[in-house]
Amino acid sequence: MVFARVLERHASAIERRLEALLAGNEDAPAGLDAAMRYAALGGGKRIRPFLLIESARLFGVAEDRALDAACALECVHCYSLAHDDLPAMDDDDLRRGRPTLHIAFGEATAILAGDALLTLAFEILSSPASHEDADIRAELVFNLAKAAGWRGMALGQAIDLDAERQDLNADGVAGMQALKTGALFRFACEAGAILGRASASDREKMRAYATALGQAFQLADDLLDAQGDAKAVGKAVAKDEGRGKATLVALLGVEGAKARLAALVAEAENAVAPFGSKAATLIEAARFIAERRT
């Protein structure tokens, strides 16, 4: 599949840039740097930074001009995984086929390395080295902070933790996921528009695309959890059901979830249809996300 190769090429570029951003630190004391590198390097599909780079390209921004913002976003994603995996949170031992960060480095270092990756994201975004226009730097920081924070991803995680104690209906689950997963997807696509100085209406199209895509991604993830094979997925499966966690697959059934997934992909496609053939990669991304098996 051609698209899978496009994604891999992007993932390599992001890996190399993250390596550079996290480099020169191997002798640092106390394992903090090593833990940050472990959490951020060597794995992941890099979907979010891919979306940022491709959204920026839609508005005429070259890949190397979007790469640092893409890496900052990935740092936030990796921090969120490290903290979500902690014993006090989701208590996961396996991630991307490897021991989770706190298993490999201990809880204290896992908490600190997560904190430091989150902080590094803002250092990267605000650095004059990442973009020469301070207005764009400040706007990216503002939007990433809102997406990741108490009205975005962090709130979604809080609701998700709480959902293990109180039942959510399908709307409640979708609302939680729109924060927990959706907020960073929306940032990815809106950041591309910010870098490309897109119009307000084009920014809105990117938000609509990202909203549908984020939901599709989460639904595909839940379907993999319900049906998947731990070895292929690289983390424990069937854990949602095991801990009575609210998912749309549990609420809608596998067939209902698949129908909703198809509708979301169509919604994502429609959102970027006005951009014509320039949006082909983003449309392929939506289809790929819905069909992924790992």
Added chain:
Amino acid sequence: MVFARVLERHASAIERRLEALLAGNEDAPAGLDAAMRYAALGGGKRIRPFLLIESARLFGVAEDRALDAACALECVHCYSLAHDDLPAMDDDDLRRGRPTLHIAFGEATAILAGDALLTLAFEILSSPASHEDADIRAELVFNLAKAAGWRGMALGQAIDLDAERQDLNADGVAGMQALKTGALFRFACEAGAILGRASASDREKMRAYATALGQAFQLADDLLDAQGDAKAVGKAVAKDEGRGKATLVALLGVEGAKARLAALVAEAENAVAPFGSKAATLIEAARFIAERRT
């Protein structure tokens, strides 16, 4: 003492602004907002935001123009306390005379609320509402991220955790504290200079003042821990010795530490002496910090 009242007046202004920045959220689900308010409101001397506001005033910036940056800094400080108190870190139950955040809200919410306060700091700093000049907003974000991150406060905490396993000498302890405590003090004073568009040499004076002040603050804290009364201090005392933690008081003795404290206060005073009488409040702050009993 007049200075104590100046500090209290600032603390009230900071408390009111933090209340507003954290307001309107009491009905939010999952306790995240309540935990953030618990961690950020209702206590503390607010030394760091005080230093930011007074440093800005030195360069002609009105207090209300520095207040949001001061609150952002305090959010970072409060996040660091919440995470440092966690069972996997310093495992403290008492802070400012109240149960620590994870005792009051549980570990998962304490981790998340800390994450969210850190993120909120960057949202506040980058918001057009906090300052109209994007260059200044981006520079504040860049400097705060560096101060709080993997080459600043987070590294200091990593070294400190590690120091419970391996002995540090006096230089090692001072180096650790220059990161763990000093980095946010330096940001406080440098942020004032950034807001006031100060010259590079004036920025350097502020850094020198803050470096000495941060060391003095930490040394006074360690002396309180070694000699203080838990009720007056509002947190457990003698805990450093109990856990074999490296402090300068243990390494230099009480009298040696007091002599060093006096030298640091003189160093801080000398750093801002070129500003003449305009620096009177900052000089009083250095004396107050060295003499504090709680």
